[in-house]
Amino acid sequence: MFLIMIKPLFKNKKFLVGISIFLFFLLLGILGPVFYKVDPMEMTWDWEKPPSSEHPLGTDTYGRDILAQLLHGIRASLYVGFLAAVISLSIGTVIGSLSAVKRGIVDDTLMAITNIVLTTPSILIAILIASYFRVRSIEMVAVILGLFQWPWYARAIRAQLMSLMARDYVNLSILAGYSDLRLAVEDLIPSIATYAFMSFVLFINGGIMGEAGLSLIGLGPTRGISLGIMLQWAVLMEAVRRGLWWWFVPPGVAIVAITASLLVISTAMDEVFNPRLREE
Template identity: 70%
Template structure:
């Protein structure tokens, strides 16, 4: 199944470009702090120094090494993005699948709950929850964003599975004595693996942007360094007005490159697997 899904993707130039950019940034996030093992939170040298041989991305107002901050911040932002994707997809897949299989009153209750969460402005609720927490770790931020991002995915999964439940092979599985769990794992979920993977990528994208948004208004993680936190301090110290371009451009470029590469990947997958969008 995975070979059949992956092979067509490598014939898409868009997918290759997007995946290459994303993987390069992931490698930078993993290997960067190892190759450049500087503490991103400690004093490194003279404040507000432009890029030099000693400080490849310069220093900030507090004398922090910005290359160390960007490398570690990229790792932390990706970590949050992947956690958000895992949490959101797990909840959405569970709710959507259970709702489609059970139907009836259970379907009504689960979809009613989903609609309630969907109508609440998620970013405002995330701001409200984060503002009440004095200590916010990377995991806490990921949980806040994750538990607010799943409703659209649950509705989409339910809709797709509802179209599959009446298929003949599902009836045969029922006749063979398959329970709900086995039916979901062996027959239903594999049929929507492509869409699930696309949603996972979109959740990563949303997690990275969500963390950056919370950090820019001072409600991001209270410990560690993320790309959003680097930008937050650049804004607070008026780096743009004072021309400290090496402070705000690198993290901004990485966020744009990350989110753009993920969107390119999902667009390419949609074109490959959606007959209506497939290039002739």
């Protein structure tokens, strides 16, 4: 069923380009550290060396291998993006579904909460929360980001599900005595699967960008390494001013390429599944 649903995507050139770039970096993050077994935190005497046969992407101020950092950083940033996306999608789906099915005071209450979160500067709240913790794991950063991405999705899901509530097959399920949970799971949510998947892609994008932003101001993960942390180290050591391009260019290119590929994938999915944008 799922393969039939996504089959039209593989006829879209934008989708093929976007998914190819994303899968390339995904494989780099998963398999790169397996084949390139260099400790990204190991310090050597090769300080600030440009790319060479020994260090393909050079080293930083502490002699640490940039390529090893990049491979581990891609893995960590993608992990943050996926985890934040799962959290945002789950919250948005639950709140949007409950609002559409329950209506009344439940709908008013949930939408009031959604509107409050929606109008609150999410990045400022994330900065405020992160600043209260001296030790921040990658999972904690992902949770902080995931808690504030969902409002627009919840509102969109509510609107779509409320339009579906007027369909005959939904009315038949209600007459058959379906519970609210069964009605949402069996009749409503499957109808918005493509939109949910498209939103999931955007949530991954937001998680990656959010982690990079927090890390650049020193509020990212305090353990491990990510693309954002690599940029933070490069900024602290003035790599740009000193011309150490091999330090800040790779993580910057990786972030831009990954996030751009996700946006292209989302745009392609919108073109394929949105009748108003579908090419004749």
